[in-house]
Amino acid sequence: MSDPTPLRPGMIVGILGGGQLGRMLxxxxxxLGLSCHIYCPDPKSPAFAVAAARTxxxxxxxxxxxxxxxxxxxxxFEFENIPVDTLRFLEGRVAVFPGSGSLESAQDRLAEKRLVxxxxxxxxxxxEVSKQADIxxxxxxxxxxxxxxxRRLGYDxxxxxxxxxxxxxxxxxxxxxxxxxxxxxxxxxxxxxxAIIARGRDGAIRAFDVTENIxxxxxxxxxxxxxxxxxxIATEAVSIAARIAEAVGHVGVLAVEMFVTAGSTRPxxxxxxxxxxxxxxxxxxxxxxxxxxxxxHIRAIAGWPLGDPSRHSDAVMTNLIGQAVERWxxxxxxxxxxxxxxxxxxxxxxxxxxxxTRISPRKGG
Amino acid sequence: MSDPTPLRPGMIVGILGGGQLGRMLxxxxxxLGLSCHIYCPDPKSPAFAVAAARTxxxxxxxxxxxxxxxxxxxxxFEFENIPVDTLRFLEGRVAVFPGSGSLESAQDRLAEKRLVxxxxxxxxxxxEVSKQADIxxxxxxxxxxxxxxxRRLGYDxxxxxxxxxxxxxxxxxxxxxxxxxxxxxxxxxxxxxxAIIARGRDGAIRAFDVTENIxxxxxxxxxxxxxxxxxxIATEAVSIAARIAEAVGHVGVLAVEMFVTAGSTRPxxxxxxxxxxxxxxxxxxxxxxxxxxxxxHIRAIAGWPLGDPSRHSDAVMTNLIGQAVERWxxxxxxxxxxxxxxxxxxxxxxxxxxxxTRISPRKGG
Numbered sequence: 001m002s003d004p005t006p007l008r009p010g011m012i013v014g015i016l017g018g019g020q021l022g023r024m025l026x027x028x029x030x031x032l033g034l035s036c037h038i039y040c041p042d043p044k045s046p047a048f049a050v051a052a053a054r055t056x057x058x059x060x061x062x063x064x065x066x067x068x069x070x071x072x073x074x075x076x077f078e079f080e081n082i083p084v085d086t087l088r089f090l091e092g093r094v095a096v097f098p099g100s101g102s103l104e105s106a107q108d109r110l111a112e113k114r115l116v117x118x119x120x121x122x123x124x125x126x127x128e129v130s131k132q133a134d135i136x137x138x139x140x141x142x143x144x145x146x147x148x149x150x151r152r153l154g155y156d157x158x159x160x161x162x163x164x165x166x167x168x169x170x171x172x173x174x175x176x177x178x179x180x181x182x183x184x185x186x187x188x189x190x191x192x193x194x195a196i197i198a199r200g201r202d203g204a205i206r207a208f209d210v211t212e213n214i215x216x217x218x219x220x221x222x223x224x225x226x227x228x229x230x231x232x233i234a235t236e237a238v239s240i241a242a243r244i245a246e247a248v249g250h251v252g253v254l255a256v257e258m259f260v261t262a263g264s265t266r267p268x269x270x271x272x273x274x275x276x277x278x279x280x281x282x283x284x285x286x287x288x289x290x291x292x293x294x295x296x297h298i299r300a301i302a303g304w305p306l307g308d309p310s311r312h313s314d315a316v317m318t319n320l321i322g323q324a325v326e327r328w329x330x331x332x333x334x335x336x337x338x339x340x341x342x343x344x345x346x347x348x349x350x351x352x353x354x355x356x357t358r359i360s361p362r363k364g365g
Numbered sequence: 366m367s368d369p370t371p372l373r374p375g376m377i378v379g380i381l382g383g384g385q386l387g388r389m390l391x392x393x394x395x396x397l398g399l400s401c402h403i404y405c406p407d408p409k410s411p412a413f414a415v416a417a418a419r420t421x422x423x424x425x426x427x428x429x430x431x432x433x434x435x436x437x438x439x440x441x442f443e444f445e446n447i448p449v450d451t452l453r454f455l456e457g458r459v460a461v462f463p464g465s466g467s468l469e470s471a472q473d474r475l476a477e478k479r480l481v482x483x484x485x486x487x488x489x490x491x492x493e494v495s496k497q498a499d500i501x502x503x504x505x506x507x508x509x510x511x512x513x514x515x516r517r518l519g520y521d522x523x524x525x526x527x528x529x530x531x532x533x534x535x536x537x538x539x540x541x542x543x544x545x546x547x548x549x550x551x552x553x554x555x556x557x558x559x560a561i562i563a564r565g566r567d568g569a570i571r572a573f574d575v576t577e578n579i580x581x582x583x584x585x586x587x588x589x590x591x592x593x594x595x596x597x598i599a600t601e602a603v604s605i606a607a608r609i610a611e612a613v614g615h616v617g618v619l620a621v622e623m624f625v626t627a628g629s630t631r632p633x634x635x636x637x638x639x640x641x642x643x644x645x646x647x648x649x650x651x652x653x654x655x656x657x658x659x660x661x662h663i664r665a666i667a668g669w670p671l672g673d674p675s676r677h678s679d680a681v682m683t684n685l686i687g688q689a690v691e692r693w694x695x696x697x698x699x700x701x702x703x704x705x706x707x708x709x710x711x712x713x714x715x716x717x718x719x720x721x722t723r724i725s726p727r728k729g730g
């Protein structure tokens with residue numbers, strides 16, 4: 001489907017995936033007068049509670065997908081582990097943004113690294129590991145410590161194993177499941193940041209302020225904005241994200257996680273990961289910007305003008321992971337805190353149950 | 366049901382009424398991890414699209430109401446024209462906030478005026494008009510111009526007729542439908558303001574900044590915050606709203622519309638109308654305060670601590686009434702504008718289709 005017309009209020013957005021990102025996208029769409037239909041295999045999907053319609057079916061159920069395509073005006077997705085074939089099937093029937101091109105490169109860590117380094121953007125030294133024997137030549141390329149990661153279906157630090165000096169590399173190969181993998185040199189970084197941008201159907205790009213992130217155990221713990229980096233590094237981070245979005249013809253919000261390393265003369269950015277979607281490190285935008293990342297994504301895919309991504313406040317977003325969600329009563333008592341709970345029925349260790357954002361008046365500009 | 370326990374995330378809030386207020390309440394509840402069940406007779410209710418469950422039934426359908434009461438953890442309402450008997454029926458079965466006490470006085474303009482004046486709070490001179498002949502004695506009490514208003518079921522200027530010098534009062538009586546009415550003196554005012562406060566189950570009160578309103582044709586056109594009134598008048602407006610909330614044992618958000626008149630020595634406040642609910646003149650809070658009126662209402666009825674109602678920005682909210690909603694494409698292009706569309710399927714003259722808020726950095730304090 002090429003050049004679909006822009007959406008009009010009252011139309012229906014189909015969202016693949018029913019987690020918290022789908023939930024927040026659905027509410028943002030509703031605020032703009034659109035209605036949402038969530039497609040997700042999990043009958044307990046938290047996004048169902050805020051959507052006008054739902055389909056509970058596997059991602060490879062072609063009759064369910066065809067019915068879904070026929071009942072919505074546009075399809076988007078909330079996470080990148082939707083099968084590419086699902087998206088291609090839908091693309092034959094209805095407008096899909098972002099398209100399968102964005103999804104494909106983000107689903108495979110090796111393809112992603114090749115894409116980014118092919119654009120002349122720094123990434124960590126890396127090598128393909130498709131069988132156990134590859135791991136030794138790969139280590140020769142990356143040095144130690146290095147991280148072995150499955151090429152597909154990894155998130156929140158899952159499917160990863162660190163190989164330090166003295167570690168048996170075969171143990172790492174077993175730990176990730178003896179599956180197609182990529183070995184990446186461990187980057188010594190000063191800080192982690194993410195650039196969250198949106199690209200419209202017309203190619204227009206708007207960027208939220210660059211966010212500084214802290215991960216704990218492979219899972220995002222906090223995001224702080226503004227990041228403590230020089231302006232020119234922030235500008236470069238946004239430019240990197242924009243070049244990636246343009247390279248894959250992305251439409252919608254796209255997040256690029258980067259390391260800031262101590263370069264010889266000035267800090268240097270190294271791309272770590274791409275998420276072709278709204279991103280946890282952009283959750284602060286719901287409380288500290290008039291147009292949040294969820295609204296921005298909806299505007300982009302709808303073919304509407306992108307919103308003003310400027311911040312009215314400084315912000316620190318903290319994830320509520322597993323039992324940490326039990327902090328909700330005390331968080332409700334704190335001024336300047338916006339609390340967001342995802343309506344998940346079961347609290348599990350490592351599961352993102354909610355987040356909160358502490359805002360404060362903008363310092364400086 | 367006395368002293369119900371506070372809600373916990375995952376619980377279900379039942380909302381009577383499925384218009385835009387119910388819709389925005391449902392989304393605020395979802396952000397706090399609650400789920401919503403909308404009860405409304407209108408199968409096209411815009412709130413259905415963002416709620417986990419719906420009941421389409423008349424407000425006097427006792428079996429539907431009993432099933433609704435049995436499927437939710439708490440009931441609230443989005444507008445005051447729900448029959449009091451409906452609320453009383455539910456109160457026997459489930460926690461209801463605000464209670465029928467709040468509803469009752471707000472449903473009847475005469476009872477409302479008596480309540481407010483009984484608290485020693487200024488209102489316009491008024492008189493009961495229960496039959497045609499009453500109108501002459503009533504006019505003797507109020508003078509002209511005066512406004513004849515139906516006691517019940519009026520909103521957005523409906524059920525009102527102005528009686529000027531020379532007008533035939535009987536024409537006004539016919540215009541409002543020859544039904545139980547109240548005659549109110551027309552107040553010469555400098556401006557209209559509203560105080561929007563929340564009262565928790567524990568009696569705690571928090572107030573949003575007083576809002577200045579402009580009506581056109583009896584319908585709210587714009588709300589501006591801060592209002593151009595001295596601080597002590599704003600404090601008095603909040604205190605008036607708090608006294609009214611306390612008098613009726615209100616739990617939840619309550620709005621009081623007031624006239625600011627030119628008193629002999631300083632401006633004077635005269636109460637015009639009470640709305641025992643979230644209010645159109647508080648819509649700016651969604652874009653200019655961390656905790657909006659919808660979240661505040663949910664916190665209050667849930668038995669949770671009230672949120673911080675402070676503003677991060679100045680704001681002007683403009684309603685999109687009838688065809689004005691067609692401005693949406695150009696509004697999407699304006700920076701500093703938050704657009705909210707209600708997902709109503711039909712555009713009708715006088716119908717509230719959406720609103721937008723223009724924010725700007727706080728001036729002064």
